Amino acid sequence: MFDAAVAAALPARVVAPHLPAPAKGRTVVIGAGKASAAMARAVEDAWQGDLEGIVVTRYGHAVPCRRIEIVEAAHPVPDAAAERAAARMLDMVRPLGPDDLVIALISGGGSSLLSLPAPGLTLADKQAINRALLRSGAAIGEMNCVRKHLSAIKGGRLAAAAYPARVLTLVISDVPGNDPATVASGPTIADPTSFAEARAILAKYRITEPESVLRLLDQGADETPKPGDPRLAHATSVMIATPQMALEAAAEIACQAGIAPLILGEAIEGEAREVARVMAGIARQVVLHGQPVPSPCVLISGGETSVTVRGNGSGGRNVEFLLALAVELDGLADVFALAADTDGIDGMEAVAGAIVTPDTLARARTLGIDPRARLDQNDCHPIFAALHDQVVTGPTLTNVNDFRAILILPRNKGP
Structure with missing residues (x-):
């Protein structure tokens, strides 16, 4: 996608x-x-x-x-x-x-x-x-x-x-x-x-x-x-x-795979961690109640969130969104996510973004990493590097802002 x-x-x-x-x-x-x-x-x-x-x-x-x-x-x-x-x-x-x-x-x-x-x-x-x-x-x-x-x-x-x-x-x-x-x-x-x-x-x-x-x-x-x-x-x-063109192309891929796409918006702004909190709430509603669309589905969005850097990290709005999402979901089964910048670079790092899985937090803790502490420091890139879950594309030579997809599979049928 x-x-x-x-x-x-x-x-x-x-x-x-x-x-x-x-x-x-x-x-x-x-x-x-x-x-x-x-x-x-x-x-x-x-x-x-x-x-x-x-x-x-x-x-x-x-x-x-x-x-x-x-x-x-x-x-x-x-x-x-x-x-x-x-x-x-x-x-x-x-x-x-x-x-x-x-x-x-x-x-x-x-x-x-x-x-x-x-x-x-x-x-x-x-x-x-x-x-x-x-x-x-x-x-x-x-x-x-x-x-x-x-x-x-x-x-x-x-x-x-x-x-x-x-x-x-x-x-x-x-x-x-x-x-x-x-x-x-x-x-x-x-x-x-x-x-x-x-x-x-x-x-x-x-x-x-x-x-x-x-x-x-x-x-x-x-x-x-x-x-x-x-x-x-x-x-x-x-x-x-435009970002909308990119989201519609991704939605078509989902349809071909038998996954219902729900485009939430092409112009979503706000603090990355606050957007993640809202997205996690929507994902949880799908998992628990089949609303606003039953699984298997994918929540797609674009736009440009922001990061107010208060800690010692380098920021990166897509990885901050993802780590905040993982923290909010707290290991919720059957929910996977990708967030990446379509230009191939998330902030000042040579990384487009990353992927979150239901066991992201558990795997991080096994490595001795405290996800919440890293989030507080705006230091999210090292976590995904350690987990080998970065999305690395190199320069894509285009730029229609961020792409976010939250894939929700039927309960107990994850890969």
Whole structure:
């Protein structure tokens, strides 16, 4: 099911049907995100005519291209390579005219990969604020609101720089609600948020430094382009892959296996352990009462949970969800679960996610591991590594956010 979810959003499958006719003038490809290099390759394979450009992707996610330059940079905390790539993109699109076409390839992860500090800020400032936001438990929309207002390229600024050229943005969504203004902080999409909102988000999570960031947000100068801005009159966007597409592909696999799928939602947010508590309650209701659907069934969901890191661990929202789920289920028979990020990386680890079985807690304790203590420390990756229950895919070259499946078999008939 996880493989099917990933395959449904692969650029080789979803990019070509949405490409426009060649422009009279130049065609320039730009892009950012974990899938951007694979998207660039898909454009090259399908494109008839001249082509040039540059895209930036995460280290290890590059795909060889012939005419589009691929740059690798750091994620989730930006580095100098991301800063240089963003500056080069602006320089590339600024001279374009009304007969030219910009194809922007945008996918999740682009916020840190397309990082050009606003005037008055340094890369170190942006790195510090990114780290603070990642540890705060802020939702992805909140993080991207802040990022837009600290950037010289996000929040529609890239499309504004390309005016009067036509800008077509192809988006692979990794955000709840599939708002193109939120994916990669919307570098080519009008931004409805404000400096005041960004400042309020930092206050909400008690982020009080760097001082230069707070000062810039308080000043509120040079607001991002808003809906109706004439510089974005020639900019359009198309959502070419979404979490819902991935969930439906997984559901089809379940149906083929004689398992009833129940899609709970494509945009589930909240603290990973709290989402796990709710999911465990639903699973227990199925086991004990056959509701809301009798077993054998699978509860499928997507979205992006968050982890407020209070302990010494490295976080990882999928493994935290899974360990919290295991703790809540407490060995309930016939319930199995997988949670993994469709990009192949759960947080800062080179692991997509993991699998939970009814004996996960018992096996962990046999190894001398206290699951509840590890959960309290946000230190879940080592448990699944020790149990050999990690899901390791390597970079999948797409990103439609997290995939969660809870498989419930008929009682006393587990494998």
